[in-house]
Amino acid sequence: MGATKTEHFTDKQNSIATMAKALGHPARIAIVEYLIKMNECICGDIVNELPLAQPTVSQHLKxxxxxxxxxxxxxxxxxxxxxxxxxIEKLQNYFAAISKKLEKRNTCC
Amino acid sequence: MGATKTEHFTDKQNSIATMAKALGHPARIAIVEYLIKMNECICGDIVNELPLAQPTVSQHLKxxxxxxxxxxxxxxxxxxxxxxxxxIEKLQNYFAAISKKLEKRNTCC
DNA sequence: TATGTTTATCGTAATATTGCAATATTAAAC
DNA sequence: GTTTAATATTGCAATATTACGATAAACATA
Structure with missing residues (x-):
């Protein structure tokens, strides 16, 4: 086949995976970082920030x-x-919770 | 065309994207969560935890x-x-830093 | 209304991912 | 050495992603 079997996993697992997947491309990381760096909403101007053609950027934004x-x-x-x-907060909370669990974990390996 | 243009982005952006991408599939989230839940290293036993065939799980682990x-x-x-x-800590730090920046951001939208 | 600017969509080629059956590899157990 | 187990690799089909040229849509302004 080739399609992800989302139905076998929990909603939360699928939800986290969807967010992580969206950030799983350097162009999209760059977009997010740019929006944060500018410290405000950006009207226009995003296409010029990236080394990609306009339709490609539009697709990443989508x-x-x-x-x-x-x-x-x-x-x-x-x-x-x-x-x-x-x-973003959901993701942050997720990783914070994981890190917390790892802290008080049995040592091994 | 078709391949990600990693050379146009920073090492850090590519690195975060690689980690996020690896978590961008519910089966891989499930694996990570299982390893954390069990609170120790797991020898064997991972294939039986997932609703996927052994070669598929092996690939996700890879x-x-x-x-x-x-x-x-x-x-x-x-x-x-x-x-x-x-x-995991790198990812956690990254999202924590982003969240911090968002907190003291100008309000808009 | 015509023109320029900005963003989205369509179509398509190149590449990557997902999933699994079949098979190989590795090491313990007999 | 043979069998049994756990895991990896190969090969392949189905699907998804990435990228971009061409084009469309929406809107401002001349």
Missing amino acids: ELKNAGLIKGSIEGNSICYCIDEKT | ELKNAGLIKGSIEGNSICYCIDEKT
Whole structure:
């Protein structure tokens, strides 16, 4: 086959995987970092920041949006993009919880 | 075309993306969660935990290993798998840093 | 209305991922 | 040495992703 068997896993596992997958490309990491670095919403200007053609960037933005990592709202001629804090927070909480569990783990290996 | 243009991005961006990508599949999330839940290294037993065929699980384990998320050492007949804390910590630090930046961000959107 | 700007979508080629049956490898147990 | 087990590798089909040229859509402005 070739399609991921999402139905065999929990909603939470699928949800975390979806977010992680969206960040699993350096261009999308770069987009997220740019949005954070600029410390505000960015209207336009994202395409020029990346070494990729406009349709490719548009596609990456779409994937980040589908995964809930960014939000985009129409602002006249251009589109205003923002980090979606809630989703980033979910990821952060997830890794924080994992790290905590690892701390008090039995030592081995 | 079709291959990710890693050369255009920073080492750090590529590194984070590689780790995120490795976690971008629910089976691999499930493996990591199982290793953490069991609170110790697991020798054998991982294949039976997942609703996937043995070669598929083996492949997922390989990808987690390549991304540095788990370690595997030969333990007699079977193989002993472990979370690689350092890598998880890198991810955790990354998201913690992002969250911190988002906290003191200008409000918009 | 015509023109330029910005972003999205379509179509498509190249490549990567997912999943598994079959087979190989490795090492313990007999 | 043969059998049994656990895991890896190979080969392949189905599907997904990445990238971009061409084109469309939406809107501002001349």
